[in-house]
Amino acid sequence: MGAHFGHGADHHAATPPGGRALRLGIGGPVGSGKTALTAALCRVLRDELALAVVTNDIYTTEDADFLRREAVLSDDRITAVRTGACPHTAIRDDISANLDAVEALEQRHPGLDLVIVESGGDNLTALFSRGLADRQIFVLDVAGGDDVPRKGGLGVAAADLLVINKTDLAPLVGSDLELMASDAARVRDGKPVALTSLREAPGAPEVAAWVRRVVAGSREHAPA
Template sequence: MGARHDDHHHAPDGHGRALRLGVGGPVGSGKTALVAALCRTLGPAMSLGVVTNDIYTTEDADFLRRAGVLDPERILAVETGCCPHTAIRDDIAANLDAVETLEDRFGPLDLVIVESGGDNLTATFSRGLADRQIFVLDVSGGDKVPRKGGPGVTTADLLVINKTDLAPMVGADLGVMDRDAAAVRGDRPVLFTSIREQPSATAVATWVNDQVTAWSHTHATPAP
């Protein structure tokens, strides 16, 4: 669990504020289900906030609120009105406002998760918005997807390949996906999961918890 601080929780240099985690990936890959799993698993031990992005609706935020994984007031929705990558990479003001609103209302927080709207393999978060990034794929697109690369796949701090339970149904070879992901990502980690079968997403939650712990140790508010 991250350390708690009394003020300056959204300082631009990172000191005294929550780790901001971006979750991106194509439509239907399981981003919202992963965010729900992280809230469910990490919520009892740390203070969380969530910002969701949809183009014209608040559907993802509404899903999370109905799921009861977090206090509904800790979930804010951004209606981007534009391509999803624009609001997370090019014009991040609305998302930053939502993040800072959560920190003002509920801070100090340990973690703020920002979920992108569904986008393609080029989707990445501005480092002015997200300190760490997860990119979510699913196996239903076939085992060729990781080797196609793209900034989302190759540069995210963690690649999550979801819906492994569907692999036999779509003829996807998880070994091939693992090999190809390693080839384009180098030493960056890859985790396979089926949130349907493992709703706690334990391996991903452990990775996130480690990031929050490391962040809190290196970005504590300096002593006066």
């Protein structure tokens, strides 16, 4: 199933201060497919954009290790943050560790176009501070239940793009994709929604296209 984009949505990213890299946060519950989506975006976009990634885990570096094993980027473009607390703390409340990691990547790799910050798994209220992320994606998976989009929460309602992932599992878990899409559209008031299956479309084409648009928008509005 393809993407469902709100017609009135603004797909252009806010201009990053000082012409720095666009910072894209990816959040969502445990097991929703955040790391797999991050890996897919890196594979698809790495030949056209200068990329780096910061991952967040509470105690381990598991997500960063996975990205390195998959060789989605060179090892020095992937950095892990151990939050030591609930993931939303490090992306919303005290963002200093993530900011330090992002800025270190930007210094190590001048001219980055995009830095992806992947949150650890969290609940529906998790949202990135705008001091950390210029734009953000929130990822749900259909196995969580088709009632999740209508429950709302900051992540579902306010993220710049909502991704309803693992649509290939819908028949197996009894989730109604049309219901999920319509509930999400209502809760999100025109902001875009993409229905994806990385098994059926490993490159996440709808999400990659959205990322291209926001990066292009940030370039267009960057100071001369």
